[in-house]
Amino acid sequence: MYDLKKKKLSSKFSILLEKLNKASEKKQMSLLLDHPWDEPVEGAWLKKRENIAIYGTPYYDLASEEERRLLSVYETGAWWYTFIVFENLVSEYYMKIVNHGTLKRFPDVVTYMHHFCKEEIVHAMVFRKAMTHFKITPFPIPLNLREIYSHNAAMSEFPLKAIYLTILIEWLAENNAMEDCNDKGISVLSRAVAVEHHKEEARHIEWGKNMIREFIDVVPDFLQEAQQITAPMIRSMLDMAVSSVVVYSRVGFENKAFRNYKDLIPTVLNSDNRKKINSRIVAPMMRYFVELGICDPQNTENMKVWEEHGFGQDAIDALEYFKKKTATDTDIDNVMNKNYN
Ligand SMILES: [Fe+2]
Numbered sequence: 001m002y003d004l005k006k007k008k009l010s011s012k013f014s015i016l017l018e019k020l021n022k023a024s025e026k027k028q029m030s031l032l033l034d035h036p037w038d039e040p041v042e043g044a045w046l047k048k049r050e051n052i053a054i055y056g057t058p059y060y061d062l063a064s065e066e067e068r069r070l071l072s073v074y075e076t077g078a079w080w081y082t083f084i085v086f087e088n089l090v091s092e093y094y095m096k097i098v099n100h101g102t103l104k105r106f107p108d109v110v111t112y113m114h115h116f117c118k119e120e121i122v123h124a125m126v127f128r129k130a131m132t133h134f135k136i137t138p139f140p141i142p143l144n145l146r147e148i149y150s151h152n153a154a155m156s157e158f159p160l161k162a163i164y165l166t167i168l169i170e171w172l173a174e175n176n177a178m179e180d181c182n183d184k185g186i187s188v189l190s191r192a193v194a195v196e197h198h199k200e201e202a203r204h205i206e207w208g209k210n211m212i213r214e215f216i217d218v219v220p221d222f223l224q225e226a227q228q229i230t231a232p233m234i235r236s237m238l239d240m241a242v243s244s245v246v247v248y249s250r251v252g253f254e255n256k257a258f259r260n261y262k263d264l265i266p267t268v269l270n271s272d273n274r275k276k277i278n279s280r281i282v283a284p285m286m287r288y289f290v291e292l293g294i295c296d297p298q299n300t301e302n303m304k305v306w307e308e309h310g311f312g313q314d315a316i317d318a319l320e321y322f323k324k325k326t327a328t329d330t331d332i333d334n335v336m337n338k339n340y341n
């Protein structure tokens with residue numbers, strides 16, 4: 001095992017940390033000032049039509065226009081609520097790591113974790129305020145979120161797995177939010193909630209990605225475990241976005257077909273439209289998994305895990321990218337370089 005006591009941060013990571021810390025000091029999201037909180041609620045779409053779960057399925061024609069709009073409201077509200085729960089958990093857990101001193105040999109990392117936690121606390125307040133604004137009440141807490149940090153409580157160990165699970169959620173959720181709000185027709189407030197969040201979240205994601213790159217050798221079993229747990233986790237998060245029975249029941253669809261969940265859920269999960277959205281969400285993440293060997297084409301067992309969870313083609317696409325990539329190509333997946341304004 002690599003000795004953590006002898007570990008020195010690479011200059012690439014040190015430069016990134018300096019940049020991240022400066023950016024967080026310069027501008028931070030304000031609960032009061034950064035969103036158009038006076039926007040009227042009536043008739044607002046909170047995500048774009050093409051991304052509501054039933055789009056591109058026969059259920060779309062069975063729904064009224066108002067029911068489709070309400071679906072956009074509650075699907076977005078369910079994500080916002082998931083963010084609130086998750087961001088509360090992550091700030092609690094990261095502050096615990098900071099206070100325990102596990103990372104005190106790396107003061108710039110600790111400084112960034114302070115920014116990170118403060119930013120997540122404000123994000124959760126913004127999402128809560130947005131839910132109140134649109135009169136959306138809380139949803140049940142997703143079970144997979146509850147367990148993320150509970151198995152990671154051993155503070156004596158290096159918390160790489162918790163950091164990894166955190167970026168998986170942040171990255172997927174961000175790519176999903178950017179897909180959903182990328183449209184001029186949606187509520188200006190809903191779009192601002194997503195875009196303002198993304199500015200800080202992009203930094204969280206780059207930090208997390210580089211923490212893994214930097215410390216992957218410190219935790220000997222990390223790679224093997226990541227090869228096993230990543231595909232099922234990504235699958236369950238993607239499917240969670242469109243298969244919430246609570247969301248469908250809140251819309252209160254008039255047509256009886258919407259109460260037959262046994263048919264409805266597989267139809268929305270497997271629609272061509274959803275598969276295309278999922279592939280766009282997952283593509284940059286797959287390239288990262290290939291880079292780190294979390295998706296390893298030489299390892300048949302590992303490839304089976306990806307295929308079984310429906311990511312066979314996404315893995316092939318990521319591998320194709322690396323075949324064509326030259327040494328001078330820049331990192332196309334650096335989320336900090338993307339402008340969504
Ligand atoms: Fe956040």
Ligand SMILES: [Fe+2]
Pocket residue numbers: 120170200201204
């Ligand atoms: Fe975050």
